[in-house]
Amino acid sequence: MPVAAKPGARTKPPETRRNDIMNAALRLFVEQGVAATTVDHITAAAEVAKGTFYLYFTSKDELLAALGARFGQELLESIHKATRRIEGDWQGRLAAWAKAYAAGYLASVRVHDAVFSGTWPRPRDGQLDNCVVDDLEQLLDEGKRALAWSIEDTRMTAVFLFGGIHSIVDDVSRRQSRTTRASLARTVETLALRSVGSPN
Amino acid sequence: MPVAAKPGARTKPPETRRNDIMNAALRLFVEQGVAATTVDHITAAAEVAKGTFYLYFTSKDELLAALGARFGQELLESIHKATRRIEGDWQGRLAAWAKAYAAGYLASVRVHDAVFSGTWPRPRDGQLDNCVVDDLEQLLDEGKRALAWSIEDTRMTAVFLFGGIHSIVDDVSRRQSRTTRASLARTVETLALRSVGSPN
Amino acid sequence: MPVAAKPGARTKPPETRRNDIMNAALRLFVEQGVAATTVDHITAAAEVAKGTFYLYFTSKDELLAALGARFGQELLESIHKATRRIEGDWQGRLAAWAKAYAAGYLASVRVHDAVFSGTWPRPRDGQLDNCVVDDLEQLLDEGKRALAWSIEDTRMTAVFLFGGIHSIVDDVSRRQSRTTRASLARTVETLALRSVGSPN
């Protein structure tokens, strides 16, 4: 029978609390890496008791999964935002998608690395990056039906493009390559269009 | 007075010992995953004392790195073996490379997953998959200089192709897709050739 | 993957180590009570790492059980030592047993309390105080067969005597009663003899 508990106990809306924890964790993960960040660090940073952490997450791993899901959604949103306006021109849409994805991902590689370290390329449970691939697959499929390009296996092509661009961005960021954004964007566009057999 | 045979103290050539440990570890990693496999498991399986492990490896991570390097080398060898004969025809060489890579990787995804879990796409220290990418980069570079194809950024293209094919194989194996090897090979070939601007 | 461990690692014979821990724990239990003594306290006092504790005991509870068993054995020994010499006279032997038990128990009530707090009168698993009751039962049984006394249910009588004396000693020590040892011994002797129908 443990002895007691003394100080405060402020109640916040659950979502807020949950986000506080996720944000604190993400910051620490990016700064010091996942492994080096203990649950104690996280709760301290979120100004929350350790028990509270386990009130919102089953484990450090589940927190990581939640961050992963959030990351995917945000990336997808950023792509949609950048893609929304473009209508009609399928080649243009695909190029825009690819560039938006590359840019969005490049902008958050560090977050991605922190969150997905120890996971890629097997998304923890198919719920994370996947939504992005699925979005691309849909785009390719629609374009295909509109006869904008000729691809045999839509799924594979989507996966290929997604993984290829992912790798490029990784490589660029890993090598701290001086590659300009412009150059990255151009290459990605070219490769995307070539992949669907629509050389520019 | 007959001398009792020395009970323990069996010494093996260091290389053998080291391999025993690596093999035992790899088997366990594949069976149960890296995280679930403790150094105790490994040493037990290798029939070695715990301390002995640290005589051959600085840490569990180093063991993982060694397995990773070995994996990369073996994959590269399998690609070379399948590619060696083809001369002259650059398109053919690239297609062969891509198919050999996909096939070789598909044949050992489980090993790859076990070994690179928690690492990809950031190779632990640039020593693993990289040799494969580098090999592809070299091929692309030679073909480019031979004017076999026109690509702007060789490095990026190599990384793109490598990552793209990697992802396809991952996806196929993850989804236990019924895709035939033939279909996988065809798609990979097409995408590889398209990526260098040489539609088939 | 936790980071590291640095300092020493002295090896002691397991029994010694185990005893170190038990002794340290017992001291703390007596001083501050079981509940107030954490495993951390114990390991600190025993100059041992926390992990080591769980190398020798499954839990704090198991440690308590081990202390309980040891207590019973020691009490029994002290009774045997005080009883050994007396031969022949059954009444005398019983009186000696009862007085030795009362005295031995009184001498270690604090230890008993610490160790059996939260247990009595249900010995954790039948292995502790019991050996003392069993010893008494045997004595009663032998005397009965020697027609030294007439008791109907030997087991119950043994249990009654054991529990009764136990309670007296508890009460005396709890009330910090000024009762002299002599008076306690006399009462216990009387009650023991009366219980077997051999009024003195």
Next chain:
Amino acid sequence: MPVAAKPGARTKPPETRRNDIMNAALRLFVEQGVAATTVDHITAAAEVAKGTFYLYFTSKDELLAALGARFGQELLESIHKATRRIEGDWQGRLAAWAKAYAAGYLASVRVHDAVFSGTWPRPRDGQLDNCVVDDLEQLLDEGKRALAWSIEDTRMTAVFLFGGIHSIVDDVSRRQSRTTRASLARTVETLALRSVGSPN
């Protein structure tokens, strides 16, 4: 505009509430043990919010103490009820007391065990079983003054008898002994009378 009935906020007389909680707790304690029963369990079973618990009890320990006191009172009442009629014959009164105590206690060992686990033989604060011992002490004292028996130390004798019978019942119930109630009663009677030097 009809007023909506207040949804929660059902108030019960404090005593009722308190009893609800005690009863719910007792049931759980008996079913699963004190340690395994959390305050959450209790409040859930009593259909009360966790905070409400602490409105009626300072702590889980206090609840236990309250249950202990109630147990003692009920046991005492049952003894009184069974003893009331007997007048005059001191030996008969003592025998009746002892048998009533044994019977009453046997009928509720499980409750006793649940409630006093972790306490006996040191009543939490002298408020529990004690009233029963005190009652016996008074009986012995009166009989002594009436020269019904000759005992030196009344307190010790009372404690001895109480503890002895307690132990017998414990042992019987612990060993799931087939001892009939009749046999138990006879033995207890004999021992009680012998203890006061009045062999039957």
Next chain:
DNA sequence: AATGAATGAGATTTCATTCAT
């Protein structure tokens, strides 16, 4: 070289208890 007991950091879990609403 080989051994395995010991280490200690950290994850996970559980709860009694507090307190803002």
Next chain:
DNA sequence: CATGAATGAAATCTCATTCAT
């Protein structure tokens, strides 16, 4: 009065790693 989110101390457990023998 009642509520239940939050607290934080501790127990438990797991390992990678070290080091005396």
